[in-house]
Amino acid sequence: MTLAYPTASNVAHPAHLSPGYRSSIKRAPSRPLIPMRHTLSELTGPVYGHEAVRENDNDLTTQHKGEPLGERIIVHGHVLDEDGRGVPNTLLEIWQANACGRYIHVRDQHPAPLDPNFTGAGRAQSDSEGYYKFVTVKPGAYPWANGRNTWRPSHVHFSLMGPAFATRLVTQMYFPGDPLLEYDPMYTSIPNERARQRLVSTFDWETTVPEQALGYKFDIVLRGRDETPFESDTKLPR
Numbered sequence: 001m002t003l004a005y006p007t008a009s010n011v012a013h014p015a016h017l018s019p020g021y022r023s024s025i026k027r028a029p030s031r032p033l034i035p036m037r038h039t040l041s042e043l044t045g046p047v048y049g050h051e052a053v054r055e056n057d058n059d060l061t062t063q064h065k066g067e068p069l070g071e072r073i074i075v076h077g078h079v080l081d082e083d084g085r086g087v088p089n090t091l092l093e094i095w096q097a098n099a100c101g102r103y104i105h106v107r108d109q110h111p112a113p114l115d116p117n118f119t120g121a122g123r124a125q126s127d128s129e130g131y132y133k134f135v136t137v138k139p140g141a142y143p144w145a146n147g148r149n150t151w152r153p154s155h156v157h158f159s160l161m162g163p164a165f166a167t168r169l170v171t172q173m174y175f176p177g178d179p180l181l182e183y184d185p186m187y188t189s190i191p192n193e194r195a196r197q198r199l200v201s202t203f204d205w206e207t208t209v210p211e212q213a214l215g216y217k218f219d220i221v222l223r224g225r226d227e228t229p230f231e232s233d234t235k236l237p238r
């Protein structure tokens with residue numbers, strides 16, 4: 001991987017101000033950004049300990065006494081650098097709504113049921129070749145306060161942690177064929193159609209387990225012309 005940041009990555013990112021995404025109106029900076037040198041501590045830590053990731057942390061369906069309700073799925077993929085090489089030992093964390101579209105969060109009070117057998121958070125580490133895997137349930141769509149009758153498409157939030165805190169990247173994975181995608185201002189705020197498509201997982205028959213789970217593949221490209229769009233700090237995930 002080259003040390004210079006490839007400007008080709010920029011086409012993947014949404015603009016800070018995307019008026020259709022209401023929260024961005026107040027979050028977007030009104031003045032030009034000021035470059036700030038990273039401090040030594042930002043570049044060197046904190047570094048998570050590999051031993052902190054336990055073997056079953058990537059299975060969100062076995063965290064409670066019973067199994068969660070919903071459509072069981074396997075989400076897997078390859079963490080790649082700009083040259084298509086796998087990136088090993090990357091900490092991946094996911095969080096998501098339950099099958100009914102409800103988060104366990106004090107601010108999520110919309111009238112959909114919580115599932116006592118589903119927390120909605122998991123983590124994994126990419127292997128020596130950069131591959132990762134999660135077992136979970138397909139999240140439901142949910143309404144959000146962006147205007148009248150606005151709904152988020154089904155999605156899984158992803159965080160990828162590099163070797164230091166300053167190298168954390170956050171994004172969302174969507175599902176193929178979701179009719180809500182074209183109405184979602186977070187998704188449509190990404191100007192480049194090819195970049196948008198990189199946020200949509202593909203149905204993966206090879207990973208489907210008979211009578212158990214459907215498979216979805218979601219590769220994540222960390223930077224370069226094929227970069228996966230990431231959320232900037234002015235577009236915090238919801």
Ligand SMILES: [Fe+2]
Nearest residue numbers: 097155157238
């Ligand atoms: Fe969400």
